Amino acid sequence: MITSLPSRQRLNRVWALVALLAIVTAAGAFVRKTDAWAVPAPPPPTEDQWRMQLPQLPPPAARCATSAYPRLVWQSTQCKSAPDIPQLPRVPDTPRTPHVVGNGTDLSAQAPSGTISMGIGSFDNVTGVTSESSPIGNTGTPVADAYTLQLNTEFFVSSACAGSPNPNCRGWEQFIFANDGTSGVAFIQYWLLQYNAPCPTGGGILWNQFSFTGGTDIYCYRNSPTAVAVPFQPITNLANLRLAGSATATGDSVTMFVGATAYTAAGDNAVHAAGAWTIAEFNVFGYGGNSDGGGMATFNAGASLSVRTRILYGGTEKPECVARGFTGETNNLGFTTTPPVASPPGPALLFVEDSTGTSTPNCDTMATAVGDTHLHTFAGTSYDFQATGDFLLAKADPEFTVQSRQVSSAPRWPDASFNSAVATQMGATRVAVCASEKDQLFVNGSPVYVGSGGAIFRDGVSIDRSGNTYTVVDENGNSITATINESTWINVDVGLGRWPTEVHGLLANPDNSPRLLQGGDGNVYEVPLSFEELYWKYGESWRVKADESLLNDCGKVTEESNPGRPFYAGDLDEKERAEARGICLQAGVKDSPTVLDACTLDVAVLGKTAAAVYVGADEPPVNGNPRQ
Secondary structure, eight states: OGGGSOHHHHHHHHHHHHHHHHHHHHHHHHHHHHHHHHSOOOOOOOHHHHHHHGGGSOOOTTSEEEEETTOOSOEEOOEEOOOSOOOOBOOTTSOOOTTSEETTBOOEEEOSSSOOSEEEEEEEEEESOOOEEEEETTEEEEEETEEEEEEEOOOBOOGGGGGOSOTTOEEEEEEEEEEESSOEEEEEEEEEETOOSOOOOGGGOOOEEEOOTTOOOOEEEEEOSOEEEEOOOOGGGGGGEEEEEEEETTEEEEEEEETTEEEEEEOOOTTOOTTTOOEEEEEEEOSOEETTEEOEEEEOTTOEEEEEEEEESSOOSOOEEEOOOOBSOEESOEEOSSOOBOOSSSSEEEEEEETTOOBOOOSSOOEEEETTTEEEOTTSEEEEOOOBEEEEEEEEETTEEEEEEEEEETTTEEEEEEEEEEEEEETTEEEEEESSSSSOEEETTEEOOOOTTOEEEETTEEEEEETTEEEEEOTTSOEEEEEEETTTEEEEEEEOSEESOOOBSTTOOGGGOTTEEEOTTSOEEESSOOHHIIIIIIIHHTBOOGGGOSOGGGOOOOOOBOOSSOOOGGGSOHHHHHHHHHHHHHHTOOOOHHHHHHHHHHHHHHOGGGGGGGTTOOOOSEEOSOOO
């Protein structure tokens, strides 16, 4: 025992115990301290993560809030009233103008499964944008830097239509940033489309009644209870802007991002979009509309935008593309020939529109049948097809079929052919374009005249004419563009309103593989096919029977044959080939083997105007012609 030791020894033992206790205490503290160092605090979210997470947080009780990166918390801010201007749905029963963005013409992202809980729209690249203007409410003089960013749902079945006598009443929700030239505001606008009864008044909430000029349908709209002020944003700052909309069973909200600062306002789920939202449309449009239609945002020449529409639906697969939109407002930009892509961060749909775009919006690479006769499939296979008769070019679903009639270039060129007519069945509507007939356009068997610059609308199908080009688009965004050349031959483009989708015919590939072609009998061929396989097996399987032809409006088929041999540019007389090649190069056609050879053959057979279709064309991914 310690007490039995001498006094000095006892004292030394006590001091030793005290020292040992101090060492143990210090070591424990050091261990705890080093343990803390070994578990660092989690890093802040990236700006992209922050923008995706923040709109999913409920705003404070004040309903309007702001935040700045990297804070994942809202701070209350003052609310304001949204502008009492309707941001219109697409004007019903009017043609879809194929080369103007908006009023039903757009590219939208659809969830591959389930429903969308949040969408966010932005612009990846903004080049050449120096000015923009729009009339306020489609009335008066256009105002500089007046525009709206809109993230829109599709038209959907809504329980808010319960008071409507019309079974076709639909709900619609718009998440909006409106910039009037001096200030900005973010809010939600709700619609009951074709309500056709006095608008709801329950709960002290006022719905505004609206009708289009000349229309009898009654629409109802109102804004979210609150809106949030956003500083004025000139159009030149478009690349720094992002608009998000959230709709869940517990609430909905709109969030506007200006760089690393966010502004949000809560809605009240007036049309119950949660559980019904599957398609998201995002773009920049005019500042509202009136009974005559939506206003246009007019950009300067040279403007180009890369539009990104991102969706959150619970999965990670890329969104499906839908070639249609829902808003009634427009902008003056057009679609380029570059097909939309799914690009990270995502899931997202990315496409380009600019001041020179003239392409019909299309969810995949445009398939073509041009010249005498060169086919380019949706997957990128190019091959010559010189048979004569009626053939199935594409059948995407029961609602969309395209057929062409090929006639011989005999007597001089008996082994070449060209399109003399093209026809499409879109739902219940049949449209035929005939090159050699006095009446060039037939709708459901009757001749119809449309002047250049004019358009008609029949049973959901829009037909637009620009010069010698007819563009036909259905409500699902499927399209054909038929250009008549010298009243003799037709170049045709075929566009798909949805991708991915199953498609068959001469312009299709099984599994979207450019290395494969599939006949109408189901047989699959590896590219290139032999000459005999191409015509006597594969081609014959896509020949259309007379009683199934959509082309009889252009007269009965008079030729049904296959060429006697392959016919390429190399088969031309040397002098003729050199002259035709020179015309192609002078027109600006690229000196690439497949493209230049096709152009050379067409110019020799059809004339020098045939070169125009090849200007700017790139070498196809796969040359499917039989080996020479």
